[in-house]
Amino acid sequence: MAKPLQIEVYNPNGKYRVISTKPMPGTRWINLLIEQDCRLEICTQKKTILSVEDIISLIGDKCDGVIGQLTEEWGETLFSALSRAGGKAFSNMAVGYNNVDVNAANKYGVAVGNTPGVLTETTAELAASLSLSAARRIVEADEFMRIGLYDGWLPHLFVGNLLKGQTVGVIGAGRIGSAYARMMVEGFKMNLIYYDLYQANRLEKFVTAYGQFLKANGEQPVTWKRASSMEEVLREADVISLHPILDKTTYHLVNKERLAMMKKEAILVNCSRGPVVDEVALVEHLKANPMFRVGLDVFEDEPYMKPGLADMKNAIVVPHIASASKWTREGMATLAALNVLGKIKGYPIWSDPNRVEPFLDENSRPPAACPSIVNSKALGLPVSKL
Numbered sequence: 001m002a003k004p005l006q007i008e009v010y011n012p013n014g015k016y017r018v019i020s021t022k023p024m025p026g027t028r029w030i031n032l033l034i035e036q037d038c039r040l041e042i043c044t045q046k047k048t049i050l051s052v053e054d055i056i057s058l059i060g061d062k063c064d065g066v067i068g069q070l071t072e073e074w075g076e077t078l079f080s081a082l083s084r085a086g087g088k089a090f091s092n093m094a095v096g097y098n099n100v101d102v103n104a105a106n107k108y109g110v111a112v113g114n115t116p117g118v119l120t121e122t123t124a125e126l127a128a129s130l131s132l133s134a135a136r137r138i139v140e141a142d143e144f145m146r147i148g149l150y151d152g153w154l155p156h157l158f159v160g161n162l163l164k165g166q167t168v169g170v171i172g173a174g175r176i177g178s179a180y181a182r183m184m185v186e187g188f189k190m191n192l193i194y195y196d197l198y199q200a201n202r203l204e205k206f207v208t209a210y211g212q213f214l215k216a217n218g219e220q221p222v223t224w225k226r227a228s229s230m231e232e233v234l235r236e237a238d239v240i241s242l243h244p245i246l247d248k249t250t251y252h253l254v255n256k257e258r259l260a261m262m263k264k265e266a267i268l269v270n271c272s273r274g275p276v277v278d279e280v281a282l283v284e285h286l287k288a289n290p291m292f293r294v295g296l297d298v299f300e301d302e303p304y305m306k307p308g309l310a311d312m313k314n315a316i317v318v319p320h321i322a323s324a325s326k327w328t329r330e331g332m333a334t335l336a337a338l339n340v341l342g343k344i345k346g347y348p349i350w351s352d353p354n355r356v357e358p359f360l361d362e363n364s365r366p367p368a369a370c371p372s373i374v375n376s377k378a379l380g381l382p383v384s385k386l
């Protein structure tokens with residue numbers, strides 16, 4: 001038999017057994033669970049990505065709920081194991097849940113939680129950082145300094161792109177895409193073109209009002225346009241940031257043909273999910289177009305990069321850290337724990353998963369509701385009247 005995974009146990013006599021497959025930042029989430037009669041077991045095994053077998057061994061014979069991670073494959077096998085152990089609650093510590101087979105969860109009556117809202121600005125800030133770093137070649141220049149190549153100011157040294165007055169393109173103007181668009185429009189006075197299946201009304205109103213403000217102050221107003229196709233964004237924008245969910249419709253959304261439509265000196269940023277971009281095609285495109293730059297937080301075969309990507313000077317690569325601010329990560333842990341706790345306690349579902357502040361206030365008790373359950377309708381779960 002395989003050796004049991006290392007765990008840390010809180011409140012051993014608690015009535016409900018809750019597993020967290022990873023230690024998570026902060027202590028509020030731990031306290032909220034143990035105050036509500038949960039025995040909490042946190043897997044502390046030194047293994048970054050747990051296998052399905054590892055998680056089955058953690059679930060064991062009795063488990064009321066699991067807080068899991070986006071690196072885990074939550075499908076038929078795990079939901080049936082959780083259901084056999086009496087569990088009806090699972091939450092990803094993430095907003096994206098492409099690692100979860102929601103149909104399988106529905107089949108076993110397991111509620112699936114996620115953590116929207118708390119990571120919107122933090123993730124958008126990383127996309128903005130990558131955009132700026134790529135435009136101004138900050139990583140290349142930093143490396144140049146460190147290896148002692150700087151021997152004096154030169155007119156051509158690390159010349160990059162000015163953002164002001166250029167066009168920012170957003171594909172997927174939901175929570176994060178809209179927050180990023182506002183940062184780039186307001187911060188750098190870029191014009192906006194976006195593509196989404198739905199109209200981003202609030203974003204359009206914001207850019208209109210900001211354009212009027214600039215005009216009233218004698219400055220060039222910013223503009224917005226909702227593109228009728230993704231290709232229109234690719235052709236027109238100077239900086240393009242990808243923020244859709246990952247599903248069948250967005251797999252390899254950016255492929256060889258679409259890369260070829262982009263401007264030769266364009267910047268592409270991906271803080272959504274790796275498979276939204278065909279990474280092999282991207283490496284070829286970067287090789288053929290040295291002035292084209294990318295900023296990547298996510299990769300097609302995480303944690304690996306496709307061959308050649310790491311050698312490209314026109315690529316900035318960071319290890320899936322877009323939501324990694326202390327406030328956000330602690331908030332994500334709290335929301336994930338409250339999703340599981342709420343389902344165990346039979347609480348209703350919070351009516352607006354984007355309005356998460358009441359759950360995050362450290363100085364008051366969180367509402368008696370599950371903050372965000374993605375399959376609440378399919379499971380017929382009641383909605384909170386709060």
Ligand SMILES: NC(=O)C1=CN([C@@H]2O[C@H](COP(=O)(O)OP(=O)(O)OC[C@H]3O[C@@H](n4cnc5c(N)ncnc54)[C@H](O)[C@@H]3O)[C@@H](O)[C@H]2O)C=CC1
Binds near residue numbers: 117175
């Ligand atoms: N790199 C990181 O650490 C993080 C990555 N993410 C990723 O970002 C994604 C988006 O998060 P949110 O903005 O909170 O979600 P959201 O649901 O608010 O926004 C997603 C948007 O994509 C649009 N969309 C869906 N299919 C599309 C298509 N085929 N073409 C164009 N647009 C399409 C939707 O209409 C929606 O407006 C998450 O699902 C997750 O995968 C989120 C947080 C952190």
Ligand SMILES: O=C(O)C(=O)CO
Binds near residue numbers: 093094095096097
């Ligand atoms: O929340 C998500 O979807 C992430 O990728 C990590 O924050």
